Amino acid sequence: MKIQRAAVIGAGAMGSGIAQVLSQAGIEVLLKDVSQEFVERGLSNIKRMYDSRVKKEVMTQSEADYRFAMVKGTTSYDGFNEVDLVIEAALEQxxxxxxxxAELDxxxxxxxxxxxxxxxxxISEIAASTKRPERVVGMHFFNPAQTMKLVEVIPGIKTSVEITEQAVALCRELNKIAVKVEECPGFLVNRLLFPYMNEAQYVLQEGNVSMEEVDQAVVGLGLPMGPFALFDMTGIDVCAHVNDFLYNQYGPRFQPNKLLNLLVSKRQLGQKTGAGFFLHQKGKPAGKDEPKEINPELTKLLNELTKSSPQPKSSGQFDAYRVLLPMFNEALYAIQEGVVKPADVDVAMKWGCGMTKGILALAEEKGFAWCLSQLDQYQSELGERFRPSWYLRKLVAAGVKSFTELERTPAAVS
Ligand SMILES: NC(=O)c1ccc[n+]([C@@H]2O[C@H](COP(=O)([O-])OP(=O)(O)OC[C@H]3O[C@@H](n4cnc5c(N)ncnc54)[C@H](O)[C@@H]3O)[C@@H](O)[C@H]2O)c1
Structure with a gap:
């Protein structure tokens, strides 16, 4: 189906970015929010996005004006009876x-x-509020939606194959990269990022390496920034909430380090409050090459935590794979469950979080057998966070060196 008219619900950070992307692709958009003030704020965000395209000379002023005029703000459902698509980006409640x-239905x-x-x-629960769950699908854009390329397309349990394929095709029309992910907590990118970010805190608590050393080690392997800089950018309260949620869903592999919630209790929430793992000018990210100043409150909390909640320590020297192996292992759990095709994992990690190589490629470079032996070793020293997936054991037992050797994988079968 050719999408000509769409509606976006919620004119906040994500909704305005999505409306801009749709209008740039030539689709008329109704942008709905609960008050005129929020609608106006969303429209001026979109205007700013177009202005910046004109400034960068990727679009002429008249084209920008024409595209911007395709977005109409509204506080009502008038006109929704004529749309081909709705993307809801309202509050996460x-x-x-x-x-x-229920209203859209x-x-x-x-x-x-x-x-x-x-x-x-x-997605399945949201779909169940309609009488047409087969037409409801997750389209998880990344922030900022107007620039990030990845969209996770997530069918609910009753979503039809046709609608899932239409959502994937739409992403292509929007110049985005779609990765199909079966519904699971955290979908794919967040599910893989959190075990890695969580492990970085355990490393810090061991006290043998600094935050900058951890950040630099992973940046050296092609991540755009280290875990501590990412915590501060995303918001420590948001990260603590997501990690607790994933722990509730998946259990011990996501056992949260206590540091995040301690930081939250002291309102040290990262860039938005001016202090998190590092100190910031309130709301402003430090420049890429600027030296980062450690938050003294963090040092205090870490000392308290080490006394009140001692953790087992690793016998080996720190290397970046200590934090990357939990990400790799979680990718294999997702593959083993049929959540994602192996070929899509690195696509998602590249376009959703800026990794240059992707986590499977990094693991293949080291060898699956090496990864398994490291996970076994860490599991015996540090516990259940490192329990290897049985799929990895199977790959190693069969002598598989790369996913490209395999004709058949769980996600490909499902
Ligand atoms: N911010 C991110 O990084 C990010 C990334 C991916 C997905 N998301 C998801 O996108 C959604 C929106 O997030 P956001 O960051 O843009 O939030 P936001 O707070 O910036 O915007 C939400 C907007 O929705 C409006 N709204 C609330 N109830 C509404 C209703 N009943 N009808 C119409 N509008 C309503 C609010 O007034 C607000 O303007 C959430 O579900 C969030 O989880 C956010």
């Missing part, structure tokens, strides 16, 4: 989303695609 989808044409940009809520 299940009650809000259930109410919106009443108003939108029967053939419309109903998509949600939720970061973590259940």
């Amino acid at each position: 299940i009650a809000v989303k259930l109410e919106i989808f 009443k108003i939108c044409p029967p053939q419309a695609i109903l998509a949600t940009n939720t970061s973590a809520l259940s």
Whole structure:
């Protein structure tokens, strides 16, 4: 189905970015929020995005004006009976989303695609608030939506193959890269990032390496920034919440280090409060090559934590794979569950979080057998966070060196 008219619900950070992307692709957009003030704020964000394209000379002023005029702000559902697509990007609260989808079900044409940009809520549950769950799909854009290329396309349990394929095709039209991910907590990118970011805190608590050394080690392997800089940028409260959620869903592999919640209790939330792992000018990221100043409150909290909650220590010297192996292992759990095709994992990690190589490529360079022996060693010293997936054991037992050797993988079969 050719999408000509769309609606976006929620004119906040994500909704305005998504509306810009749709309008740039020549799709008319109704941008809905709860008050005129929020609608206006969203529209001026979009205007700013177009202005910046003109300034960078990737678009002429008249083209920008024409595209911007394709977005109409609204506080009502008028016109929703004519849209081919809705992307919901309202608050991340299940009650809000259930109410919106029940309303959309009443108003939108029967053939419309109903998509949600939720970061973590259940697509299947949202779909169940409509009488057409087969037409509801997750389209998880990354922030900022107007520049980040990746969209995770997540079918709910009743979503039809046709709608999932239409969502993937739409991403291509929007000049995005779609990766299909079966519904699971954290979807793919967050599910893989959190075990890595969590492990970085355990490393810090061991006290043998500094934050900058950890950050530099992973940047040396092609990550755009280290875990501590990423915590500060994302917001420590948001990260603590997601990690606790993933721990509840997956259990011991996500056992959260206590540091994040201690930082939250002291309102040390990262860039937005001016202090997290590092000190910041409030709300402003430090330049890439600027030296980072460690937050003295963090040092105090770490000392307290080491006394109150001692952790087992690794016998070996720190290397970046200590924090990357949990990411790799989680990727294999996701593959073993049929959540994602191996070929899509590195695509997602490259376009969703800026890795130059991707986690499977990094593991293949070291060898799957080496990765397994390291995970076994860390598991015996540090516990369940490192329990290797049985899929990795199977790969090693079969002497597989790369996923490209395999004709058949769990996600390919499903
Ligand atoms: N910010 C991110 O990094 C990010 C990334 C991916 C996905 N998401 C998801 O996208 C969604 C929006 O996130 P955001 O960061 O843009 O939030 P935001 O707070 O910037 O914007 C949300 C907007 O939705 C509006 N809204 C609330 N209830 C509404 C309703 N019933 N009808 C219409 N509008 C309503 C609010 O007034 C607000 O303007 C959330 O589900 C979030 O989890 C966020």
